[in-house]
Amino acid sequence: MTLPNYFLVDLPAEASLTPMMVREAAKTLKHNRERYLAGRSTGGLIEFLANLGREWLQPDYPFRQMALALPHAQSGFSREILAAGLDQFFSRFTRENLLQWIEQELGQENRLDVFCASAPEKSGRRSSVAFGPAFQVHITSGNLPCPAFTSILSGLLLRSAQFVKGSSRSSALPRLLAHSIYDLDPKLGACLELAAWKGGHEALENALFEEADCVTATGSDDAIASIRKRVPAHTRFLGYGHRVSFSYITQRALAGAGGARLVPAAARDIIAWDQLGCLSPHVIYVEDPDGRTAEPFAARLAAELERREITEPRAAASTAVAATIANRRAFYEVRAAHSPDTRHWFSSKSTAWTVIYEADPLFQLSCLHRFIYVKSVKNTTELLQGVDPVRAVVSTIGLGVAEDQAPHLAAEFARWGAPRLCPIGQMQNPPLAWRHDGRPALAGLVSWSDWEN
């Protein structure tokens, strides 16, 4: 991949960064923002983002082609999985979706441009305007490019200069996005900086935090806690830590007209991004009061994963990941040999996919990479008892329920604390305006000016 040297991440691997370089980069970004970005209209930026989204969906778009040509070790995914993930992600960036996103979070489409008033504001003879942070720092991590992509694109919408710090292994795709932005609009590209270093480099990170108006971070709970401590008190900080997801399928949904579609839909959730995101299910719970539904479902899911491996292969696993899967499988072989309440289905001569059926409702963390638990529960009470240990860290519940069951169950899961409920098959495909970890995205970043006239 030959790309021009626009960003720090483009420098040769041996080039080492200094706090001084980071400070200089921050100053340049702020300067460029004043010249090229702060005065842009929301309409113009939406046009740009929608155009960028359309480009990335074109099969012959050079940056998309470069992304799909990345080796597994850099992209983290097979070509097929990455292509599907990019399609889903960029198809959300339409003009209509972007406008609705702003309206949902900020009340008015032109809230970022001028003083304007929603109905309650009008009745109170008030109006207000919102501003994004002048300079955002994003500390990104993880397998999936989506969180970094979203940060960058929403940052542009909010007219923020941005410094994105990734790890060397998670930077390849954000780097291509940054170059595509530069390619379409070099002035916008000049308000963006990308760099990669091993997380926890305090000298570099602290230099960056001192310059930032807002710091966002995704990563492990420990990493988030460490960053939070180092961000100056007056600087806004948004941390997105460790989250887990699961699905729930009712007996009636399985028996109903749409029941047959639940197996491929569940497989889609496992296959999407190789199950590596916080929105991917660790466990699929199946309502099974008479003990006759969950196990056959697991068997059908295994057959589906086997079929899909041919067309949508999982990326090669590292030795450590493969060893973790192999050990976990062997453990369940022992358990299955002792109890009819456990069964297992594995891909042959590979770790490509694994299905473990257990009657035990207790939530289990999967080792991911297409390793799924199917667990039977008698009812939602037993389900909620089983998932109680992860109650505080749940992200998404995928629902496979009959239409008339949905409102009641959604209300119950929302009360329980689930930030997001979606149909099975859509877990890794949240809408643009979804509230990440139950928090608004744009509204969490802006500052308001209220005018009482």
Added chain:
Amino acid sequence: MTDLLDIGIYAKQARAFITAGEKAGGLCQPDDRAFDQLARELFTLQFNRNESYRRFCQARDATPKDIGDWTQIPALPAAAFKHYELTWLPAAERTTVFYSSGTTARRSRHFHNAATLELYEISLLAWFQACMPGLGNGVRGRFISLTPPPTQAPHSSLAHMLGKAITVYGDAASEWTGGVDLAGGWVVNMEATAKALAKASAEGCPAAILGTAFSFVHLLDYAAEHRLVWKLPAGSAVMETGGYKGRSRALAKGALHAEISRLLGVPRGQIICEYGMCELSSQAYDRCPPPNAAPAGGLSAEERVFHFPPWARARIISPETGAPAGNGETGMIQIFDLANLSSVLAVQTEDLGVATPDGFRLLGRAAEAETRGCSLMAV
């Protein structure tokens, strides 16, 4: 079908296999056929008597009739020892139990009776003597063990092993300076350790310091604080084992060895690493007789080659395919231990390694649920 008599016959054969090497003075001489025969006999015994293991093997279609040679004996994952009583010993006959270390709620268990414990001891003594410098021909050495004595840690297979070794091979002044605190944690009596080290130095008596990695770090920290350094007499050695398990700051192996060497005046070539598990009855060391074999000194942690005795073998398996890992490829370490009489002879560890022509290099542990960003909770 086999019965108790067969257990006795097997134990006798295994003892003979272990001691034959000693008598011949060539412990490193592998005997493929004898190993295979004993492994299959032990597999048959364990398959017939250990229901848990039998079911596992049957599910894999690997019964004694099915297997062609010892490499096809199904290896049980180490995690299974935490959840199941993988022994054929009836509860009433279990006189000793060893637990794995660690802080997780569940720990592996290894049950013994007098006969199986005896085989464990024969195994550990023979290979300890072969691998620790300066032993053999009835020579007794000076040992200073930073681990607790077995009386204080009766369920630690490491404490039992070192206790037995010191009883058999240690001189009258050998001692344990480790102990167990009220919370059950292992601690080192630093004053006693300093005194024992000074005594060995003053007497000009070569000593072997035995301990876990974290106990050595504690010793390093204590010595730094008190500005202590020793120059142990020539011929002294160090045996270091295990990881840190959060009990001390963690040092990379190479750095730890350099620090130990500096602190005790023991050349790095005289620092021996032990690789052992509660689930096993034999250990691997990264120093192997005969003495003219390539010295381990100066090698980085990843270059050090571990050797099991002739009665235990390691296989490196590709986790992806389950087949033996290719030349130079990293894989999971499986161990087949003929001295593992009371439990299961074939164990799949959670460790990664690379096969070498005469042993394996240890690369560390396959991290559980190691994914980037999202999943950090233990199973």
